[in-house]
Amino acid sequence: MxxxxxxxxxxxxxxxxxxxxxxxxxxxxxxxxxxxxxxxxxxxxxxxxxxxxxxADRDTLDTAIADEGSRLLLQQLQADTRALSPEDAMRQAAHTYLRFAHSRPRLYALMHAPRPLALSPEGPGKDLWRALLNLVGQVTGRQDDTSGVVAFWCFLHGFVALEASGQFGASGPAGGFERGLDALITGLAGTGSNIGAGRDPVTLD
Structure with missing residues (x-):
């Protein structure tokens, strides 16, 4: 055939x-x-x-879909945070991330489904990680601030997962996202040596 x-x-x-x-x-x-x-x-x-x-197999296709989702998310993050100060860029990135998860829930779920790590060591997923590493590093003043990115990503994904599962109940998150984001950004900024005005705008490109 x-x-x-x-x-x-x-x-x-x-x-x-x-x-x-x-x-x-x-x-x-x-x-x-x-x-x-x-x-x-x-x-x-x-x-x-x-x-x-x-x-070659289902895992390869799922990884390709997840990589495309990461590419689309990174593209939106870059557009929305361009020319903002570090803290404002981090705040806007959080809202962009949340909006992406809300508007594309099935794609977001597939992006975070367990899969063999060796399938895609480089690619859009890694590019997204590096962009967030740069974003958080601009706030903390630390290069390769892996722990800061992990804290930021855990906060975002944890909120998305709890909201999607209905765990917030009828009252909803009751402002918890903004309060948690304020505390996280303040805490991360407080770990750096370049706190205050006068820093260059951040870029995720």
Whole structure:
């Protein structure tokens, strides 16, 4: 059987992204069900086996989707934080991150699903990490401030996860995001030696 000329790695990825964000189409399937390779093949009009000519296995495809999500998030972070002071950039980055998670919940969930670390040692996910490392470092005045980035990311992802699970209850977070963000930025800024005005605007490029 001739290989379909219309099929390419990028076509598969973009179709998979669309299906992930639309959610399952099978009646009764839970909203967080993983993408079905059969439904992906059907959407592309090919046999499921054809997908493996471009993606060796399911983990490879999921990693590609997660990498594309990281690329899109980084792109938005760069646009939203450009020319801001370090603390303002960090605050805006937090809101951009939260908005991304709210607007693309299924993609966000896949981006944070467990997967073999060795599949993508470099790429958009690593670029996103480096951008956040630079962002936090501008606030703390420390190069490669891994602990600061971990604290920032844990705060953001923890809030997203608790909110998505309904753990905040009917009252909602009650201003907890802003209060936690204020405390985190103040604490991180207090660990640095360049606190105060006069610092150059931050860039994530």
């Amino acid at each position: 001739p290989f379909p000329a219309k099929l390419s790695r990028d076509t598969i990825l973009q179709t998979a992204m669309t299906l992930v964000e639309e959610g399952p189409r099978t009646p009764g399937e839970p909203p967080d069900a993983p993408l079905s390779l059969r439904s992906l093949a059907d959407a592309l009009g090919v046999r499921a086996s054809s997908l493996y000519r471009h993606y």
